[in-house]
Amino acid sequence: MSSPSLPGGAWNLGDSTVNRFGYGAMQLAGPWVMGPPADREGALAVLRAAVEIGVTHIDTSIAYGPRVTNDIIREALHPYPPSLLVATKVGGRRDAQGGWPTARRPEELREQVLDSLTTLGVESLDLVYLRMGDAQGPRAASLAEPFEALVALQKEGLVRQLGVTNVTAEQVDEARAIAPIVSVQNMYNLAHRHDDALIDRLAADGIAYVPFFPLGGFTPLQSDALSAVAARRGSTPMAVALAWLLHRSPNILLIPGTSKVAHLRENAAGAALTLAAEDLDxxxxxGRPTGSAAG
Known part of the structure; x- marks a missing residue:
């Protein structure tokens, strides 16, 4: 059930109903998503506060830390509330230099799934995304072999639901031809609108779209128009950017990350901002200049 304290209402994420305002755990790891956080107690507090305000969708990855965010999630929230869905990602790992090399061979995917089960303390993962592409973004390539390996793990009962991330629209279609997916997670925000057509198509089919870097990531969104709307509404550019995503399509699920309880509450309040038609225009x-084609 949706919480009155959270904006956007709810969406059916496969066989689970989650509030559209969720939480991304990446920032709970150390600098550059490596190692432990400087303030572990603060990280635990953020997760507990998220659940208290009604968050029912938390996003993580075995690569964050690595293993760090999963460990913190387990310490903070296990045993998990029945309403909570924890989504994770496989298909990449971390190297000693902090890079994000791919790891998509069937045996590597099995290892990552088993490691995720252990660190999260569960017998079956709620939702697992296959991460394609690389640190620079999606790359055109077949995902059949790694996705079929995840389907096999799903048939074993180790994974409940599947998604894909960092993918092209063609890869989404390829995955759906192999097995059902419940969600797509790609980079998308006010300034990066390449997935407009895909979002609309997924919405029509009841499939969630989860934008990562909803506020621009390591380069925060900057725009005169964004600042103008924020000033007009007496709010902040980041609040407007989150609110716009909820307005954009009902299948968009937010997972903004933070390591501070106060910032978590600010994000939730900001996403609830009401935008007028003139603001939306x-x-x-x-991100989509007049006369350009969507998608």
Whole structure:
């Protein structure tokens, strides 16, 4: 059930109903998503506060830390509330230099799934995304072999639901031809609108779309139009950017990350901002210039 304290209402993420305002755990690891956080007690507090305000969708990955965010999630929330869905990702690992090399061979995927089960303390993972592409973004390539390996793990009962991340629209279609997916997770925000057509198509089919870097990631969103709308609404550019995503399509699920309880609450309040038609028209021109084609 949706919480009155969270914006956006709810969406059916496969066989689970989650609040559209969720939480991404990446920032709970150390600098550059490596090692432990400087303030572990603060990280635990953020997760507990998220659940207290009604978050029912938390996103993580065995690569964050690595293993760090999973360990913190387990310490903070296990045994998990029945309403909570924890999504994770496989298909990549971390190297000693902090890089994100791919790891998509069937045996590597099995190892990552088993490691995720152990660190999260569960017998079956709620939702597992296959991560394609690389640190620079999606790359055109077949995902059949790694995705079929995940389907096999699903048939073993180790994974409940499947998704894909860092993918092209063609890879989404390829995955769906192999087995059902419940969600796609790609980079998308006001300034990066390449998935517009895909979002609309997924919405029509009841499939969730989860934008990562909803606020721009390591380069925060900057736009005169965004700042103008924020000033007009007496709010902040980041609040407007989150609210716009909830307005954009009902299948968009937010997972903004933070390591501070106060910032978590600010994000939730910001996403609840009401945007007028004139605001939406102005914002729509940021990432999709007049006359350009969607998608």
């Amino acid at each position: 102005e914002l729509d021109r940021i």
